[in-house]
Amino acid sequence: MTTPLVEMNDICISFGGVHAVDHVSVDLMPGEVVGLLGHNGAGKSTLIKILSGAYQKDSGDITINGKKVEINNPRDARALNIETIYQTLALADNLDAASNLFLGRELVTAFGFVDEDAMEAETRKIMARLNPNFQKFSEPVSALSGGQRQSVAIARAVYFDAKILIMDEPTAALGPHETQMVSELIQQLKAEGIGIFLISHDIHDVMELCDRASVMKNGKLVGTVDVKDVTDDDLLGMIILGKQPGQAA
Amino acid sequence: MSDIAVPTAKPRSFLETLEIDLRLLGMVGAFIVICLYFHFDTGGRFLTPRNIFNLTIQTVSVAIMATGMVFIIVTRHIDLSVGALLATCSAVMAMMQTQWLPQTLGLGLGHPLIPWLAILTGLVTGAVVGAFHGYLVGYLMIPAFIVTLGGLLVWRNVAWYLTSGQTIGPLDPTFRQFGGINGTLGQTGSWVVGILCTLAALAALWNARRNKARHGFPVKPLWAEGVLAAVIGIAILGFVAILNAYQVPERVLARNFAARGEEMPEGFTAAYGLPISVLVLIFVAIGMTLIARRTRLGRYIFATGGNPDAAELSGINTRLLTVKVFALMGALCALSAVVASARLSNHSNDIGTLDELRVIAAAVIGGTALAGGLGTIHGAILGALIMQSLQSGMAMVNVDAPLQNIVVGAVLVAAVLIDIIYRRRTGAK
Structure with a gap:
């Protein structure tokens, strides 16, 4: 058996007495897509923000490729090749696509100045692959449509050799055509051996794209199942009632 | 705005072509x-x-x-x-x-x-x-x-x-x-600074254009760059010319010469120039x-x-x-x-x-x-x-x-x- 890419063991975090994540363990293998399911407030986003460095866990540990790591801020996560596409997209609306794509990792010239033209050229290349219709390179991203903004956020995550990709509701703002593109992208990244945590509300998405699904309810892990072994109704039962598949209601 | 994919973009106005910020204008x-x-x-x-x-x-x-x-x-x-x-x-x-x-x-x-x-x-x-x-x-x-x-x-x-x-x-x-x-630079010093500033501005314009062209991005038409360069040059050199036109009053000059123990030559003038x-x-x-x-x-x-x-x-x-x-x-x-x-x-x-x-x-x-x-x-x-x-x-x-x-x-x-x-x-x- 290969070493898991990510193991999050016994993670706890609470905010002012509320146990947002309560002794939760999940893992991810290379080339695998693991869906995280649950109601609003179930703790999925919070759990994943611990991995991306936005929150600091109270207890528990994280191992990457079998090595125990400390992730204290988003910089640490990026250094471990963990990339995140946030539900809010986390774009600076006043800057253009290239500036957002390279935010925190700007290309610089030999004199240490930001190389705007080189960044725009790279952005044009990757956008040609992800979203060929994208043309608004010199406008602030506030002028872009929801789908275009999403493609900027996705481009940012995949451009920098991600090994572990976290996608928080990546298709929430998208139309059917763009959703299809995201699905294809996930298949392609999976084939490249990247591990993906996919947070979603949509059971249909999860059944189609994921290998395994971990379901959370009220900050606790209900269970992790192979999607091949369960039906839509089983997953629904886990989400709504917190019961294991096959268990009587 | 990129025109690569849409070669038949609508004709752009004079100011748009110059890419000048309207707010600044x-x-x-x-x-x-x-x-x-x-x-x-x-x-x-x-x-x-x-x-x-x-x-x-x-x-x-x-x-x-x-x-x-x-x-x-x-x-x-x-x-x-x-x-x-x-x-x-x-x-x-x-x-x-x-x-x-x-x-x-x-x-x-x-x-x-x-x-x-x-x-x-x-x-x-x-x-x-x-x-x-x-x-x-x-x-x-x-x-x-x-x-x-x-x-x-x-x-x-x-x-x-x-x-x-x-x-x-x-x-x-x-x-x-x-x-x-x-503390001012005087006439000659001000012209030197003015000309250096103008040259630096032109070099920056040229450099930006060359970089854009190297990556194959659309660039402004040459005449637009020319207009911009002319405006910048006239603004800088015009400003220097105005400051250089401000003559030091004769009594101040006379006092300065007197302070050094010299006689002021007949008809001597000097300008303040750039402070x-x-x-x-x-x-x-x-x-x-x-x-x-x-x-x-x-x-x-x-x-x-x-x-x-x-x-x-x-x-x-x-x-x-x-x-x-x-x-x-x-x-x-x-x-x-x-x-x-x-x-x-x-x-x-x-x-x-x-x-x-x-x-x-x-x-x-x-x-x-x-x-x-x-x-x-x-x-x-x-x-x-x-x-x-x-x-x-x-x-x-x-x-x-x-x-x-x-x-x-x-x-x-x-x-x-x-x-x-x-x-x-x-x-x-």
């Missing part, structure tokens, strides 16, 4: 209207070399601080303590050159190192105090409004305490050269624009202003960034203190009073949005120039002092209103 227009109005109202006394010279040296102090205020406001903070911090830096530098260095350290008055050590101490003081404000705001999460409101009281009175409220002077003669009329303080402002403007546009620091400042959470999630250390931005503001306050105290040729207890409001107003009139994320350095400098022109113009046409402030206040509010309407119309944020 509006401000330049407003400035010209103000100048022309006062010129005719004063019977031709406003746009004279002498008045333009005075206007520029009066603007420098506020303009230098306004460039720093742009970064503060862009990161969604405010600094109410700049006038008070200017006073503290000015007091430290005045005490350094009149008391501490010559007497306590025994360098002796007139030692050539004194002005430079004094300026260095002032800059360090400003930067350290600014960094401390930034630490309180960034790490201890106290709102900048409160920190700098406290700072306004603290530093105004630290200055008072340091000098026991006395006016400290006369300042060192070398130091006084930074004030304006006491050193204006040169300092030009350096600050270029430096701050480079930081804003071409460095990571500048990127992070604007990204943090646009979306602080996104900046943090992108791995930007936004707390340290706050410290840096406030430290830079502090150092610029010190630089303004050099210019302001040198212009008065002494440190007085009320130096920089109400400057915080002028500086914030200049940045805001110059298009810096208090919501954060938007603002330009050249806009803030133009904002400072517009305010100073209004103030001196009204003084020249004998508007009563209270009315002057009423007008400036109303202009500030109106400028922001026009900006909001303009942004709503154009759909920009």
Whole structure:
């Protein structure tokens, strides 16, 4: 058996007495897509923000490729090749696509100045692959449509050799055509051996794209199942009632 | 806007082709209207070399601080303590050159190192105090409004305490050269600086065009670049020509010759030319624009202003960034203190009073949005120039002092209103 890419063991975090994540363990293998399911407030986003460095866990540990790591801020996560596409997209609306794509990792010239033209050229290349219709390179991203903004956020995550990709509701703002593109992208990244945590509300998405699904309810892990072994109704039962598949209601 | 995929894009207007910011153009227009109005109202006394010279040296102090205020406001903070911090830096530098260095350290008055050590101490003081404000705001999460409101009281009175409220002077003669009329480049020096500036601007234009072409991006038509280059060249060299037209009065020249024990030759004339303080402002403007546009620091400042959470999630250390931005503001306050105290040729207890409001107003009139994320350095400098022109113009046409402030206040509010309407119309944020 290969070493898991990510193991999050016994993670706890609470905010002012509320146990947002309560002794939760999940893992991810290379080339695998693991869906995280649950109601609003179930703790999925919070759990994943611990991995991306936005929150600091109270207890528990994280191992990457079998090595125990400390992730204290988003910089640490990026250094471990963990990339995140946030539900809010986390774009600076006043800057253009290239500036957002390279935010925190700007290309610089030999004199240490930001190389705007080189960044725009790279952005044009990757956008040609992800979203060929994208043309608004010199406008602030506030002028872009929801789908275009999403493609900027996705481009940012995949451009920098991600090994572990976290996608928080990546298709929430998208139309059917763009959703299809995201699905294809996930298949392609999976084939490249990247591990993906996919947070979603949509059971249909999860059944189609994921290998395994971990379901959370009220900050606790209900269970992790192979999607091949369960039906839509089983997953629904886990989400709504917190019961294991096959268990009587 | 990219035209690669849409070769049949609609024909673009003259201004669009030049890629000039309409907002900037509006401000330049407003400035010209103000100048022309006062010129005719004063019977031709406003746009004279002498008045333009005075206007520029009066603007420098506020303009230098306004460039720093742009970064503060862009990161969604405010600094109410700049006038008070200017006073503290000015007091430290005045005490350094009149008391501490010559007497306590025994360098002796007139030692050539004194002005430079004094300026260095002032800059360090400003930067350290600014960094401390930034630490309180960034790490201890106290709102900048409160920190700098406290700072306004603290530093105004630290200055008072340091000098026991006395006016400290006369300042060192070398130091006084930074004030304006006491230190100018003369005719030849001004032309050299003007020509160098023009060449540098043309080189920058050319370089930008070449870089864009190298990556295969669309570039402006050559004639558009030519028009832009001509406008820049005429503006710079025209400004130098105006300052060079301001002749040093004959009695001043005669006095200078007499001071050196020489006889003034018959028919000798000399012009003031570019003041050193204006040169300092030009350096600050270029430096701050480079930081804003071409460095990571500048990127992070604007990204943090646009979306602080996104900046943090992108791995930007936004707390340290706050410290840096406030430290830079502090150092610029010190630089303004050099210019302001040198212009008065002494440190007085009320130096920089109400400057915080002028500086914030200049940045805001110059298009810096208090919501954060938007603002330009050249806009803030133009904002400072517009305010100073209004103030001196009204003084020249004998508007009563209270009315002057009423007008400036109303202009500030109106400028922001026009900006909001303009942004709503154009759909920009």
